[in-house]
Amino acid sequence: MPNAVAGPEIERLIQLLARMPGLGPRSARRAALQLIKKRESLLAPLADAMRVAVERIVVCHECGNVDTTDPCTICRDETRDPTMLVVVEDVSDLWALERSGAVKARYHVLGGVLSALDGVRPEHLNLARLVERAGDPAVREVILALNATVDGQTTAHYVTELLAHLSLTVTRLAHGVPVGGELDYLDEGTLSAAIQRRTAF
Amino acid sequence: MPNAVAGPEIERLIQLLARMPGLGPRSARRAALQLIKKRESLLAPLADAMRVAVERIVVCHECGNVDTTDPCTICRDETRDPTMLVVVEDVSDLWALERSGAVKARYHVLGGVLSALDGVRPEHLNLARLVERAGDPAVREVILALNATVDGQTTAHYVTELLAHLSLTVTRLAHGVPVGGELDYLDEGTLSAAIQRRTAF
Incomplete structure (x- = not known):
């Protein structure tokens, strides 16, 4: 981007915005301009909220x-x-489950899933602490809320093995038709699972 | 969004991000999480760049x-x-023209275009200062680089009238086939203009 006309400060803002997920170089420029226009109502509060996040957010x-x-x-x-x-892959999954209000328990964020392709091995995941926490006698069930992808399910199997020596139940999410989902748009695997695990009406 | 689990600081960040152009509530949540993960490499510099923009950017x-x-x-x-x-409608148009390098002159940002529908009247635009600047004896030509929309062209006509008493030329951008454009995807108006204003090969 050979546009140095807007001044280095604005250029730097645009370049950083372009690195945000969901924004590209062009939309970053648009976003920067909108932010500058809404300086007091949006840019200043956002700068402050980010500064607070930098300083106060911990894992x-x-x-x-x-x-x-x-x-x-x-x-x-x-x-x-x-x-x-x-057990979830990522914090975003934890947030999604919390929004659903489906379960009122504690979580364990793995920080990823095993992936031969991406070179993610067990030592890269937060597994040691999981075994420790699952070893707490109070814990009776570990719910593997992992994505229904190949990597997600590989990880689910691995975690199940890892916890096999503990006297607790390991469960995973049900497969089936998403609520509000149209059959026409679903893949064969989901439809097969939904038929096999059909329930009485 | 009844998700107060992430803490008020993160919630506030998500809500502010959701007000950015190009981001919705869901993508704002994803963006917030990515920013938190890249705290030192992205979130902190972005917070600083925004703070600098708030403090230093002027019109x-x-x-x-x-x-x-x-x-x-x-x-x-x-x-x-x-x-x-x-003459351009918005700073984004100024930036676009500067990127093109097509003209090395000064600009005048109207801050909008006349629009009966949106209630934008002449007094809402930066017109008085334009007449002043165009009245400078050094200025020989005013190029109306306004969008080829109804409102843009209405504004172009209005500005032309406004500058009629000055001894200068008022021009507007050429209509035609965009460079790299495929005829198949162009509207009839553009094609008609391109035919009418055809040039010798």
């Missing part, structure tokens, strides 16, 4: 969640079911 | 461009052709 040493406290709000929440541990 | 009182100096870099650039003034 929970218990579960791998990000929060401004360690242990995180969820790990400190005494009202959560202590008998369950929900 | 040029001459042309309406945004820069860290007033008059802006372009208005202060003595190598630019003083006989031309390029």
